[in-house]
Amino acid sequence: MALLDTIDDPSDLADLSAEQLRSLAAEIRRFLIDRVARTGGHLGPNLGTVELTLALHRVFSSPRDRILWDTGHQAYVHKMLTGRRDRFAGMRQKGGLSGYPSQAESPHDVIENSHASTVLSYADGLAKGYQLRGVEDRAVVAVIGDGALTGGMAWEALNNIAAAQDRPLVIVVNDNGRSYAPTVGGIADHLATLRTTRGYERFLDWVKRVLAPAPLVYGTLHGIKKGVKDLVAPQGMFEDLGLKYLGPVDGHDVEAVEHALRRAVAFGGPVLVHCLTRKGNGYAPAENDEADQFHAVRVIDPATGRPVKPSGRSWTSVFGAELVDIAGERDDVVGVTAAMLEPTGLAAFAKAFPERVFDVGIAEQHAVTSAAGLALAGTHPVVAVYSTFLNRAFDQVLMDVALHKCAVTFVLDRAGITGDDGASHNGMWDLALFGLVPGLRIAAPRDAATLRARLREAVEVDDGPTLVRFPKGEVGADITAIEQRGGLDVLRREGAEDVLIVAVGSFAGLAMDVADRLVLQGIGALVVDPGWIKPVNPALIELAEGRRAVVTIEDGLRHGGFSSWLAQALRDAGVATPVFDFGVPQRFLDHGTRAEVLAACGLTAQETARTIIERMSTSDTWLDGDRPLVMKETVQ
Ligand SMILES: Cc1ncc(C[n+]2csc(CCOP(=O)(O)OP(=O)(O)O)c2C)c(N)n1
Ligand SMILES: CC(=O)[C@@H](O)[C@H](O)COP(=O)(O)O
Numbered sequence: 152m153a154l155l156d157t158i159d160d161p162s163d164l165a166d167l168s169a170e171q172l173r174s175l176a177a178e179i180r181r182f183l184i185d186r187v188a189r190t191g192g193h194l195g196p197n198l199g200t201v202e203l204t205l206a207l208h209r210v211f212s213s214p215r216d217r218i219l220w221d222t223g224h225q226a227y228v229h230k231m232l233t234g235r236r237d238r239f240a241g242m243r244q245k246g247g248l249s250g251y252p253s254q255a256e257s258p259h260d261v262i263e264n265s266h267a268s269t270v271l272s273y274a275d276g277l278a279k280g281y282q283l284r285g286v287e288d289r290a291v292v293a294v295i296g297d298g299a300l301t302g303g304m305a306w307e308a309l310n311n312i313a314a315a316q317d318r319p320l321v322i323v324v325n326d327n328g329r330s331y332a333p334t335v336g337g338i339a340d341h342l343a344t345l346r347t348t349r350g351y352e353r354f355l356d357w358v359k360r361v362l363a364p365a366p367l368v369y370g371t372l373h374g375i376k377k378g379v380k381d382l383v384a385p386q387g388m389f390e391d392l393g394l395k396y397l398g399p400v401d402g403h404d405v406e407a408v409e410h411a412l413r414r415a416v417a418f419g420g421p422v423l424v425h426c427l428t429r430k431g432n433g434y435a436p437a438e439n440d441e442a443d444q445f446h447a448v449r450v451i452d453p454a455t456g457r458p459v460k461p462s463g464r465s466w467t468s469v470f471g472a473e474l475v476d477i478a479g480e481r482d483d484v485v486g487v488t489a490a491m492l493e494p495t496g497l498a499a500f501a502k503a504f505p506e507r508v509f510d511v512g513i514a515e516q517h518a519v520t521s522a523a524g525l526a527l528a529g530t531h532p533v534v535a536v537y538s539t540f541l542n543r544a545f546d547q548v549l550m551d552v553a554l555h556k557c558a559v560t561f562v563l564d565r566a567g568i569t570g571d572d573g574a575s576h577n578g579m580w581d582l583a584l585f586g587l588v589p590g591l592r593i594a595a596p597r598d599a600a601t602l603r604a605r606l607r608e609a610v611e612v613d614d615g616p617t618l619v620r621f622p623k624g625e626v627g628a629d630i631t632a633i634e635q636r637g638g639l640d641v642l643r644r645e646g647a648e649d650v651l652i653v654a655v656g657s658f659a660g661l662a663m664d665v666a667d668r669l670v671l672q673g674i675g676a677l678v679v680d681p682g683w684i685k686p687v688n689p690a691l692i693e694l695a696e697g698r699r700a701v702v703t704i705e706d707g708l709r710h711g712g713f714s715s716w717l718a719q720a721l722r723d724a725g726v727a728t729p730v731f732d733f734g735v736p737q738r739f740l741d742h743g744t745r746a747e748v749l750a751a752c753g754l755t756a757q758e759t760a761r762t763i764i765e766r767m768s769t770s771d772t773w774l775d776g777d778r779p780l781v782m783k784e785t786v787q
């Protein structure tokens with residue numbers, strides 16, 4: 152029987168020998184490659200945390216001891232060891248395992264939020280709470296990647312943790328030298344220094360373990376170590392801060408990590424254990440992948456690592472290519488990324504104009520305000536970021552950029568429902584959030600052609616910020632407007648144009664499908680795409696006047712999104728046409744495919760049309776009309 156099949160709980164690890172642990176690690180790797188190849192997921196990060204997770208669960212007694220994961224994408228092994236091995240076939244699928252820790256799945260899981268750089272703050276709070284309540288029978292262990300360590304929150308937490316020398320807390324830095332690409336910045340450089348100058352620690356630790364039975368020799372060596380340490384490697388920034396630093400430790404040597412963790416526990420205060428790991432460890436296609444060492448893969452052939460299905464033209468690639476063209480025409484345009492050069496489409500720009508693209512680390516707040524600085528210096532920054540990650544930089548957009556009317560263009564990829572990565576990855580808040588920002592102009596392109604056009608228009612704006620947002624994945628065929636009315640693209644007009652349907656961005660196709668269904672019910676529809684959705688185009692007010700209803704359909708929160716802006720504008724103009732708004736409900740959405748999650752939100756043509764007809768059948772403006780609504784049996 153495979154060892155892995157005998158591990159149903161971390162306590163099953165306790166009596167394994169070093170040899171058995173090595174066998175188990177190999178089994179886990181084979182399991183990860185086999186399962187994640189079939190479902191897609193974070194293969195590289197999890198291949199890098201196999202031994203580290205084994206050591207954590209042998210030294211600490213989860214769930215009493217709290218093991219916290221930053222970002223959480225590297226917690227698959229943690230899930231395997233805590234009784235969820237048999238659920239990997241449903242990884243990131245509707246009703247299946249989440250790709251991140253999930254309290255609903257297990258008492259061993261704490262942090263569900265996949266936004267980076269939060270773990271040390273959670274840990275600081277937990278440790279304070281336990282100390283305040285006199286809870287002394289459990290450890291708090293925070294695992295943070297080298298990438299997440301470049302996020303500002305991590306240093307806000309370290310500032311607090313280092314000041315409490317009497318509060319036990321174990322910080323494990325999972326240092327694989329990468330975020331997606333190699334981690335950038337002074338912190339990354341310092342970790343690299345520690346990796347090299349502190350290599351002697353690993354040697355001396357080994358010596359200590361091997362020679363411990365010979366105290367005279369060991370004692371002599373200890374003296375040598377003290378001398379060597381002061382000579383070769385003056386203490387690093389963590390020790391300067393007041394943290395006990397242990398490492399660097401080979402993060403793929405279970406015994407070495409265990410030894411360091413036990414030393415950390417014995418210390419009794421805040422301790423940082425610096426573990427060296429390798430993303431994709433043990434799987435050549437990942438280890439040799441230059442882009443991101445299989446940070447996140449789609450369904451792949453495990454034998455080669457190559458995707459089973461080629462990916463089509465993505466929104467991201469259209470943006471990336473157009474920005475390179477723009478950058479070639481305008482040398483004031485610069486790019487800013489928060490450690491996601493490739494995923495946000497800036498890689499081509501960086502390759503063509505390396506001095507004009509800035510990777511600031513996983514530091515969205517700094518990305519935004521440094522972009523304000525770049526704008527004040529006369530450049531036009533394009534900040535490319537996933538929608539959900541800009542949430543944490545709201546104040547920077549509001550006060551540091553918009554208050555100063557800085558000409559910064561925000562390009563939000565993964566806007567709207569993303570699905571697979573669960574609640575904290577959906578880009579569903581950007582319209583409601585950034586719609587609050589005075590002077591920020593917002594565009595939602597419906598296809599590749601309008602993405603190119605809106606992007607070009609955005610970088611031409613020099614008296615304030617602009618924002619262009621589009622969803623994850625492949626971009627469909629261009630949808631050609633049949634005419635223009637007051638700056639609005641008319642996509643469809645049918646019958647008496649009873650209903651005005653305003654399509655926001657990528658939902659243009661859905662809006663036209665809804666119109667088809669209404670027309671079958673004898674309801675005329677006019678479908679328009681405003682392109683620039685904020686400020687609200689006054690032509691929409693004119694078109695709404697005298698119609699039975701205005702329908703808005705947006706891939707974002709109903710509450711506070713485009714529909715709210717339009718309803719407000721109609722009220723301000725004294726236009727009483729009812730607004731039937733369709734968008735994402737205000738709740739955290741479980742993971743699933745984008746289509747599944749949209750359907751769960753009722754955002755399908757059939758459901759939307761049905762709701763419109765039901766609401767119209769009771770709406771005053773309709774019933775007063777001369778053509779009572781005749782509902783056919785079903786809305787197809
Ligand atoms: C606030 C925020 N920005 C960006 C991301 C996207 N992201 C997910 S994992 C990752 C890299 C994390 O690097 P690291 O912490 O070193 O973990 P590793 O993947 O190397 O194990 C990034 C940038 C995120 N999850 N959160
Ligand atoms: C945790 C992490 O890496 C995420 O940022 C996420 O995986 C992004 O996924 P996509 O790039 O596939 O949207």
Ligand SMILES: [Mg+2]
Binds near residue numbers: 326327329
């Ligand atoms: Mg890393």
